């Protein structure tokens with residue numbers, strides 16, 4: 001049986017600082033809903049976002065980027081081709097890359113097939129909600145569109161299995177986040193239910209993971225857990241007495257302020 005280790009702030013702090021020091025260039029191929037939010041979240045944590053999607057451009061851009069994010073949230077034929085080319089280039093150039101398999105499941109078969117095919121390009125990290133991770137290992141899942149109705153506890157074994165199968169790191173997020181390489185498991189608790197009521201917090205977290213694994217290549221498991229910790233901690237500190245708009249802005253503020261004083 002694997003011991004689940006509760007991830008602590010003192011483990012995350014050096015990784016959060018490294019992202020600000022390194023200012024990684026993160027190549028994002030992400031969905032239409034979250035482009036602006038994701039770019040701003042990356043800037044807030046000290047990374048440099050670039051949304052480059054054209055099939056004609058992705059190959060050369062992956063080669064100069066420090067990491068790549070592929071998020072299939074609003075995938076179409078043309079973006080699917082860009083994703084496959086970008087992931088293949090990342091594998092060949094050993095550029096770390098993160099897969100966010102948004103809304104994979106039995107209803108949305110086009111994206112599910114693409115996401116499964118992308119696994120052969122060995123993502124460095126897969127970050128998804130419980131339903132998405134269950135789907136990728138071929139188990140039944142419950143979702144309402146992009147939102148999971150399964151808990152991360154139910155998906156933990158699937159996350160470990162996926163990590164072992166694909167030789168990757170899996171971050172399965174929800175009330176408690178679990179980050180695993182198949183052997184070790186970190187648990188990150190905290191955060192706020194409001195994170196599920198602002199669109200793109202998971203998508204932006206995947207982009208943060210891409211920045212963290214680029215800036216701290218020696219320990220990508222801790223880097224991934226640190227990104228998850230940072231999002232939860234920012235939500236803990238964000239203002240949540242008014243409405244969701246204030247919460248979203250305050251979350252952005254808290255991400256930008258965390259560990260800026262050295």
Ligand SMILES: Nc1ncnc2c1ncn2[C@@H]1O[C@H](COP(=O)(O)OP(=O)(O)OP(=O)(O)O)[C@@H](O)[C@H]1O
Pocket residue numbers: 102128129130146147148173174175176177190191192193195196198199200201202203204205228231232
């Ligand atoms: N019930 C909850 N309580 C506290 N934090 C939560 C809860 N559910 C999710 N989170 C946090 O919300 C963030 C997004 O995770 P989630 O699993 O909802 O991603 P997602 O479903 O891919 O989101 P999206 O598709 O909207 O981008 C993570 O930081 C996660 O820890």
Ligand SMILES: Cc1ncsc1CCO
Pocket residue numbers: 031033034073074102146199200203
């Ligand atoms: C709402 C939505 N639909 C496709 S992607 C996306 C962003 C949150 O996953």
Ligand SMILES: [Mg+2]
Pocket residue numbers: 100101102103128129146202203
């Ligand atoms: Mg998602």
